[in-house]
Structure formats: structure tokens, C-alpha cells
Amino acid sequence: MVAGPLPAPSGPGKDRLRLWIRLLRASRTIEADLRERLKKDFNTTLPRFDVMAALYRAPEGMLMSDLSRFLLVSNGNVTGIVDRLVSEGLVARARRNGDRRTSMVRLTEDGVKSFGIIAAAHEGWIGELLGKVSEDDARRLTGMLTSFRSNWEGRE
Amino acid sequence: MVAGPLPAPSGPGKDRLRLWIRLLRASRTIEADLRERLKKDFNTTLPRFDVMAALYRAPEGMLMSDLSRFLLVSNGNVTGIVDRLVSEGLVARARRNGDRRTSMVRLTEDGVKSFGIIAAAHEGWIGELLGKVSEDDARRLTGMLTSFRSNWEGRE
């Protein structure tokens, strides 16, 4: 007598599993919506937006490895995205005098201008997409996710 | 006098933006970890796991379009993943008599066995990764995400 594949999941561990599934679905739902809007309204992509957002916060520039660490993606991945942004004139690489392995990556003037416009729209979209989440819940959720992050970073 | 790019974000709408960023980072962090474990321990991938998980819940099989809707990915995407799973003998396609456009996709016997093993490990990983989230927070978070989902599905 074996449990079928379809009993309502319950028991220890199931609460965490359910939480993970909800979390993943929520973020994929929102991500898909943002991706579509970025394409339709600005003919760009989420990875490009992510890179530009990171660089916008660092006017002095970032190393490739900083970018990949910050964005939680692989090194090789960032290379390709930055290559495309460079070819579009939105981002520039500058070799450094000190260490010739590294290059400082930063937004160009065009990049800053372009990102500013897209970011404003983006913030509006998020307000729209998450509008039904009460201010209170938003802050509570954020708090929980922040403490998740702290625990994660402090893990052995 | 323009606000610099680095003031702590604040004001209306910023709470939602911050929530979204936290949500995205949490799910990417966990996703990256799961991806790595799936590769190392079972030489498989998250998309393959996702498809198999969906099929495991539907012993009678699913249509390709059901799969893509459920997983929130495009049609063509599912085609490729299922192709690979079929070539590995974990999944089977069966043409239906009724409608020759469609094919019922289901796990093979091997697929069921294989998924059972991986899913057990997966649940353990999640328990581990989210272990620091209290039972209470887990349930609260799940509740908020569930209501987000309802609002989303009920949007105009």
C-alpha cells in the first residue's frame, strides 16, 4: 500500500516545500510579465536591464566579477550581455592601469539616459503588478526575505 | 540639483520595488543552489525536474500546452525539454485517437522511479535551504504569496 502521487502534501518539510513553490511561481509570473513589457516598450531584455541597473548604482564602474557576483549569474554569462550592451553603445569597458586582467565596466552617457527612462517605467510596472499587496504585507514580506538573505549569507 | 543615483530608495512605490528585488534575489539564490545540486548529484537540470514534477502529478498524462501553461514557459521551450527527456527514456509521448494534433505526455516507468528518488532529495534540500525560516514565517509567507496569486489570476 503505497501513497499515490496525488495526496495533498503534508507533514514535516512540506511547509517549506510549499513556500518554495509559491515563491518560485510568484517570481516567475512577475518576471515573465516584466520581460514582455521590456521587449514591447523598450525592445530590451531583463538580463540587459539587470546589468544596467547594477551599473547605475555604481557610477565609478564595476568589475566583471563584481557584476556576476551581484547578479548571481556565471562569469561567462556577464561577458556576453556586456558585449551586446557595449555594441549598442550603452556600456563601456575601461582597462585599468593597476591590474591589466580586469576591466572597469560602466554605463555610458547614453546608457544612463536610457536606463533612467526604463527604470521609471519599471518602477511603475512593479507598483501595478504588486499593487494588490498591502503596504503592510509588503513590508512584512520584505522583512522575512531580508532575514532569509542574512541567514543565507551567514551560512557555513 | 538632481538626486544622485545612490540615495536610499524611499517614497511611494519604493516598498513594492524593494519587495520585488528581495523576492527575485531569494528565488534566484535558491534556484542556483538547486541547479547545482541537481547537476552534481543527479546529472540533470531544473527544467527537466520541473517537467517531470508536473507529469508526476498527472499520471494520466498532460498535453504539451498544459505543460507550458502550468510551468509558465513558452510552447517551444517545452518541446525541447520533452524531446530530451524522451530520448533519455524518462518520458513518453502518445498520440491520441480523438485529436491528432495533440499528444499526451507522461512519465515512463523509469521516469517515475527516477523522479521519486530525485524528488525526495529535492525536498530534503529545500528543508535545508529554508530551514532557518521559522514555521510561522513560512506559513505567513506562503499565505501572502497565495493571495498574490489569487489577485493575479483574477486581474482584468
Add this chain to the structure above:
DNA sequence: GCAAATTATTTCAAGCTTAAAGTTTTATAT
């Protein structure tokens, strides 16, 4: 000084992903 280890980045192959266009089959409206 110099070999060995480390660090920063790029390249590569395989696979994932999307949006758009194409194919085949079924349903609908004359």
C-alpha cells in the same frame, strides 16, 4: 628571481528560453 598557485576574464559546447513563423489538424460559418 622564478616556479607554482591564484585571480580575472573570455571562450566554448550544450542546453534553456522566447517570440515569431510555419505545419497539421480540427472547428466554424457560410
Add this chain to the structure above:
DNA sequence: ATATAAAACTTTAAGCTTGAAATAATTTGC
């Protein structure tokens, strides 16, 4: 009946993603 539309998939091209291997520059340990 038969054109037209709709539905279920697949194919395609471009881009994203990873992990591993390759390059090049710097640092470390004798």
C-alpha cells in the same frame, strides 16, 4: 462542401545560461 478561422505543436533565429577549459596577469613561496 468548402473556405476561414482556430488550436496544438514544432521549427527557427537570436539571445541567455551554465560549467568547464583556456588565457593572461598578478601574487606567493621558496
